Amino acid sequence: xTLQCISGLMRPDAGRIVLKGRVLFDGSTGLHLPPRExxxxxVFQNYALFPHLTVWExxxxxxxxxxxxxxxxRVKELLDKMRLTGLEHRYPRQLSGGQQQxxxxxxxxxxxxxxxxxxxxxxxxxxxxxxxxEGELLAIHRFFxxxxxxxxHNLAEAYRLSSRLAVIESGRLLQIGEKKAxxxxxxxxxxxxxxxxxxxxxxxxxxxxxxxxxVRVPELGQVLTAGVAAxxxxxxxxxxxxxRPECIRINPETGENILEGTVMEAIDxxxxxVYHVRAATASVQQYNLEVHLPKSIAPWIPPGQRCRxxxxxxxxxxxxxCTPA
Amino acid sequence: MTNCLPGFDxxxxxxxxxxxxxxxxxTFFWGIAAARWLVGxxxxxxxxxxxxxxxxxxxxxxxxxxxxxxxxxxxxxLGSLLLHLGASVVFSWPATVIAATVVAFPLMYQTAxxxxxxxxxxxxxxxxxxxxxxxxxxxxxxxPLAWPGIAAGTVxxxxxxxxxxxxxxxxxxNIPGKTQTIPMAIYFAVDAGKTGQALAWVAVIVxxxxxxxxxxxxxxxxxxxxxxxxxxxxxxxxxxxxxxxxLSRLYVGSQFFRR
Numbered sequence: 001x002t003l004q005c006i007s008g009l010m011r012p013d014a015g016r017i018v019l020k021g022r023v024l025f026d027g028s029t030g031l032h033l034p035p036r037e038x039x040x041x042x043v044f045q046n047y048a049l050f051p052h053l054t055v056w057e058x059x060x061x062x063x064x065x066x067x068x069x070x071x072x073x074r075v076k077e078l079l080d081k082m083r084l085t086g087l088e089h090r091y092p093r094q095l096s097g098g099q100q101q102x103x104x105x106x107x108x109x110x111x112x113x114x115x116x117x118x119x120x121x122x123x124x125x126x127x128x129x130x131x132x133x134e135g136e137l138l139a140i141h142r143f144f145x146x147x148x149x150x151x152x153h154n155l156a157e158a159y160r161l162s163s164r165l166a167v168i169e170s171g172r173l174l175q176i177g178e179k180k181a182x183x184x185x186x187x188x189x190x191x192x193x194x195x196x197x198x199x200x201x202x203x204x205x206x207x208x209x210x211x212x213x214x215v216r217v218p219e220l221g222q223v224l225t226a227g228v229a230a231x232x233x234x235x236x237x238x239x240x241x242x243x244r245p246e247c248i249r250i251n252p253e254t255g256e257n258i259l260e261g262t263v264m265e266a267i268d269x270x271x272x273x274v275y276h277v278r279a280a281t282a283s284v285q286q287y288n289l290e291v292h293l294p295k296s297i298a299p300w301i302p303p304g305q306r307c308r309x310x311x312x313x314x315x316x317x318x319x320x321x322c323t324p325a
Numbered sequence: 326m327t328n329c330l331p332g333f334d335x336x337x338x339x340x341x342x343x344x345x346x347x348x349x350x351x352t353f354f355w356g357i358a359a360a361r362w363l364v365g366x367x368x369x370x371x372x373x374x375x376x377x378x379x380x381x382x383x384x385x386x387x388x389x390x391x392x393x394x395x396x397x398x399x400x401x402x403l404g405s406l407l408l409h410l411g412a413s414v415v416f417s418w419p420a421t422v423i424a425a426t427v428v429a430f431p432l433m434y435q436t437a438x439x440x441x442x443x444x445x446x447x448x449x450x451x452x453x454x455x456x457x458x459x460x461x462x463x464x465x466x467x468x469p470l471a472w473p474g475i476a477a478g479t480v481x482x483x484x485x486x487x488x489x490x491x492x493x494x495x496x497x498x499n500i501p502g503k504t505q506t507i508p509m510a511i512y513f514a515v516d517a518g519k520t521g522q523a524l525a526w527v528a529v530i531v532x533x534x535x536x537x538x539x540x541x542x543x544x545x546x547x548x549x550x551x552x553x554x555x556x557x558x559x560x561x562x563x564x565x566x567x568x569x570x571x572l573s574r575l576y577v578g579s580q581f582f583r584r
Contacts, residue, residue: 009450035453042454048447052469061465062455111456 001171003117003151007042008035020114041108041116045123047100049092055079055103056088062111078106081143097125098133105140118150122157134161155196159183167191185228185317189240192319198290200242202321208233213318215241219288221281225256226316233318240319245274245292247315250299250307257311261289263301273298277309336502337510338529340421341487344506348425348486353479356433361463364441382431389427390495397423397496420497421504425486432481440474441467480541484534 004010005025006017014027019040024033050058059075066074079085082102092100101121108116121137122130138161141148152158158165159179166176167190174194175187186192192200203215203224211229216222224241233239252258260280264287267274272294276287291309301307359378363371381389397404397414407414414420444467452462468475490508497504499513507530514523 007450007454009453035450036456036458038454040454042451044447044451046445046447048445048451050448050452050466061452061457065456107451107455 003119007040007117008033008038039114041113043104043108043118043121045119047104049100049103051092054089054091055084058103059106059110061107074110078110082106097129101133109144116144116146116148118148120152137161167194188319192242197242198245200240203239203241205233205235205237205239215239215318217241219283220279221283222259224311224316225313226318227313228318238321240321241316243311243316245290247312248291249310249312250293252310255310256313259309261307261309263303263305263307266301266303275301337505337507341506344421344425345483345487347422348429349479349483351426352430352433352482356430357437357475359434360437360441364438378434379431381428386428386491387495390424390492393424393492393496415496416498416500418503421493421506424492424496425489428489428492429482429486432485433478436474436478436481440471444470480537484537
């Protein structure tokens with residue numbers, strides 16, 4: 001939907017779309033540039049190649065107004081960069097999924113757009129193909145050097161491919177920023193949930209020091225120290241405190257935020273173990289900690305066994321509690 | 326040809342072919358234009374307009390002929406206008422073309438519309454983001470992708486125009502050498518008890534129709550294994566499939582309603 005609005009295929013109800021200083025849409029003045037005047041490259045989910053045209057003709061499509069030698073030169077260069085040389089005369093149905101995607105990219109890049117929009121280009125592919133294409137996309141991005149807007153439902157994919165992340169839910173932008181910042185300091189509970197921070201607890205601020213906040217977490221029956229410099233936090237303010245499951249350490253020597261717990265469930269994943277742990281001091285009967293540990297460092301702990309966990313202060317984040325769960 | 330068989334007038338063959346070809350050419354352009362227009366039409370009464378366009382397919386040809394007679398007759402709105410200009414349509418060769426065009430139009434229109442609707446919206450959207458105007462998109466993307474369906478519609482329209490009887494009889498009458506097409510000649514030969522002559526005409530029209538269908542099948546098969554430009558990938562295959570489905574459905578329909 002967002003991409004459709006940016007590309008001009010859909011008309012938003014209100015707002016403004018500005019690209020490199022050019023106003024593409026302005027709800028207040030009624031300005032709505034048609035897609036062909038926007039200089040936007042769009043790679044559709046299923047690539048939407050022209051099935052009746054060859055690879056060469058597909059890539060040419062957006063630049064036929066240029067002088068012939070230049071078209072030839074540019075298409076050749078793109079096909080070369082996309083490793084499609086030799087396939088010029090094939091039709092899309094004669095290509096593999098990866099080749100089709102590269103044709104779609106070449107076609108979108110040929111008119112030298114100001115921004116490249118990618119609409120979940122990997123969603124229909126199986127894992128090995130997806131991984132190879134991701135690598136190719138990164139290489140192509142280095143060649144394109146322009147901005148790429150990539151829409152995906154897969155957090156891991158978004159994180160691997162991007163430098164900046166925007167979290168959108170039901171058409172609302174919840175947070176935008178450097179990908180590290182979005183992951184380590186989610187702006188609210190929804191972002192935390194959507195970005196996979198599985199451990200979220202309600203808490204009350206006990207102490208605020210420079211660069212450190214102490215939060216009482218009734219559910220865990222613990223006081224946690226978070227190494228955050230959250231501005232505007234006040235004593236006795238209710239907050240959400242959380243930690244990503246892969247940040248929790250097991251069997252620590254010493255340190256802050258150590259708690260004892262019982263493994264309620266242990267899941268043997270491909271790359272690591274997932275433990276559902278109930279803190280010994282917990283006020284609830286269900287598990288209240290989810291821990292992801294790589295197999296290389298973690299032992300297999302069968303359910304029922306006790307364990308010691310550490311929640312490193314620098315990986316805990318604190319969100320002022322103003323958003324409902 | 327006229328003299329190959331003594332006492333056998335071949336003029337209905339030429340009249341039929343001329344009429345069918347002219348009617349096919351007219352429905353080709355108007356059918357595509359109407360289909361394209363209605364596919365993009367967002368306003369009210371879409372299904373009503375579709376109904377009007379399709380009506381000649383489901384109405385008995387005599388009703389259509391009667392309607393055309395009212396329209397083009399001396400006192401009809403179009404007829405009086407033409408009379409004013411010194412032309413009369415009823416019981417002339419153009420009348421056979423008008424009747425054939427009207428009954429063949431829905432077949433062209435419906436098949437073309439199905440073909441246009443089958444084209445995946447994102448293929449046209451991709452062309453839009455690549456800077457193409459709507460006109461360019463129609464000529465370079467939509468029309469080539471809809472081509473199998475349009476071709477099927479053309480063949481159907483031609484067959485229907487060739488076999489037209491009821492509306493032609495009402496509007497153009499049965500004037501040998503002027504408006505007497507093959508179906509007309511068959512009816513009046515049987516009526517006059519000239520069974521042999523009727524059988525000869527039947528043989529002619531069966532071979533023309535069979536020839537058209539066999540050619541179409543041959544073309545479809547070549548398209549199937551040749552893998553040439555026309556039958557590329559999923560999008561267009563489904564267009565062809567849809568075209569064939571409509572073709573068979575409408576063909577049954579047209580057979581049923583003919584006469």
